[in-house]
Structure formats: C-alpha cells, structure tokens
C-alpha cells in the first residue's frame with residue numbers, strides 16, 4: 001500500500017517534471033526583459049529542440065512558410081527573443097522606432113548593450129547581441145526600412161555589415177550600399193561618416209565631437225546612442241525626429257524606422273557579380 005502510493009507519488013513527480021520542462025517558461029532567454037509580461041505563448045518556436053541562429057534560418061527550415069512575429073534564436077550560447085520580418089525575406093529585426101513613441105531611447109551604455117523596449121514594438125536588440133549575430137564567420141546584410149508620414153517606403157541595404165565587440169566599443173562596419181533611400185552611413189554629403197565609428201551613449205563618449213553627441217538635444221530630446229561621427233548624417237534613435245539625411249528629417253518627418261539583418265546568401269541563382277552600375281537602384 002505504502003509502496004504503491006509512493007510509486008504513484010514518484011510517477012506524479014515525474015509527470016510534473018516533464019510538464020514543467022515542456023512548458024514554454026522553461027526557456028532561459030538572455031533578453032527576457034524585451035518580452036513584455038513574459039509572454040512566452042507568443043513565441044513561434046519555443047518548443048523546438050535546438051534554436052536557429054537567425055530568422056532567415058527559421059524561414060528556410062519552414063520552406064518559406066513562416067509568419068512575421070516573435071521567435072527564439074541562438075546566435076551564440078544564449079537563446080534570445082527577436083522579431084522576425086518574414087514578409088521581406090527572413091530578416092532579424094535589431095531596431096525599431098516609431099516617432100514620438102513612449103519608449104525612451106536616451107539610454108546608458110549598459111541599456112544599449114543588452115537592449116531595451118519591447119521586442120514586438122519599439123526596441124533596440126542590444127549591441128552585444130548584434131555583435132554575437134554579425135561578428136562570427138557568417139556574413140550579414142544590414143537592411144534599413146523607413147516609412148514617411150505619408151506612408152512612402154524607402155529601403156536601403158549594406159553588404160556586408162558587422163558590429164565589433166565591446167573591446168572595440170561596438171564599432172560599426174558597413175560595406176556596399178544599394179537601395180532607394182539615401183546612403184546615409186557611408187556617403188559623407190553631410191560631412192559625417194558613420195561607417196567605422198564606435199558607439200556613443202550619454203555615459204560613454206566615443207565620438208569625434210568636442211561634446212557628447214548623444215546628449216545634444218533637438219526640441220528637448222537628446223540624440224540617444226548611435227555610431228556618431230561629429231555628429232550625424234543619420235540617427236534612427238532620436239525619438240522625436242528620425243533622421244536619415246534627405247529621407248527622414250524635420251522637414252520630411254518619418255513615422256517608422258527598422259534596422260534588420262540577414263545572412264549573405266552565397267548560393268544565389270543569379271550571378272553574384274552584379275554590374276557596378278546597379279549599385280544604386282533608383
């Protein structure tokens with residue numbers, strides 16, 4: 001009798017263990033603070049055995065049948081939650097901002113390092129995770145999507161793209177540009193170059209100006225963290241005025257911006273060596 005009930009208790013314990021391992025809360029996300037209300041139910045692949053390294057791999061594994069939304073990826077050791085833009089081709093979103101949203105982008109080095117905001121809305125994924133994603137042997141493309149107040153979409157991409165480690169102050173490296181937005185990161189029409197710049201926040205000044213660019217205010221709103229020169233030809237982290245040279249500025253306000261990444265495909269069906277005259281598609 002006693003034996004039977006203790007065996008039953010063991011079984012009960014075992015089933016409890018299996019259940020708790022099977023529930024979605026069991027996933028230890030390094031950036032769980034970007035998931036509001038610990039909303040594990042909204043994760044597209046929480047029950048998977050091994051996590052893909054980025055959204056593009058999820059789209060490929062599903063043979064193109066994945067929806068936009070939240071997914072777990074594992075670029076290095078730690079699983080993290082990200083928003084995947086599947087419609088545009090399997091992009092991992094690393095930044096999203098809505099002009100005048102309540103999410104504060106005027107943050108410290110530590111906040112920019114591990115990310116802030118809400119992953120299915122306005123957020124910064126985190127310099128450390130951007131580095132983990134892009135700093136390995138897999139090469140990435142950076143995509144920039146800008147939407148103006150009258151809903152006009154501009155698109156640009158840099159290939160390759162990588163964020164160096166914290167020891168290099170999360171320096172940005174971007175390659176060849178194409179798209180119908182302005183090339184605001186490598187063209188210095190505004191006399192500012194963002195390529196190769198270190199990251200600056202209000203508490204860590206790595207820019208080329210005599211003051212801290214992240215603290216400079218426009219209508220009372222500081223610039224926020226960015227890869228400043230002295231200071232900016234582009235800044236997608238100023239909450240009140242999203243800035244991207246002539247595409248997004250005070251005169252031509254933008255409502256939304258996204259930064260997203262996907263790996264360079266080395267086995268494309270079309271010739272990889274495009275004619276240099278196609279570099280800018282207008």
Ligand SMILES: *[C@@H]1O[C@H](CO)[C@@H](O)[C@H](O)[C@H]1NC(C)=O
Nearest residue numbers: 152153154155179180181282
């Ligand atoms: C720019 O390119 C994007 C992506 O190809 C496209 O959706 C958008 O309509 C284009 N915008 C303009 C103004 O041509």
Ligand SMILES: *[C@@H]1O[C@H](CO)[C@@H](O)[C@H](O)[C@H]1NC(C)=O
Nearest residue numbers: 099100149240241253254255
């Ligand atoms: C954001 O707010 C400012 C100040 O109220 C306003 O001038 C600007 O047009 C707003 N931007 C957008 C894109 O709505």
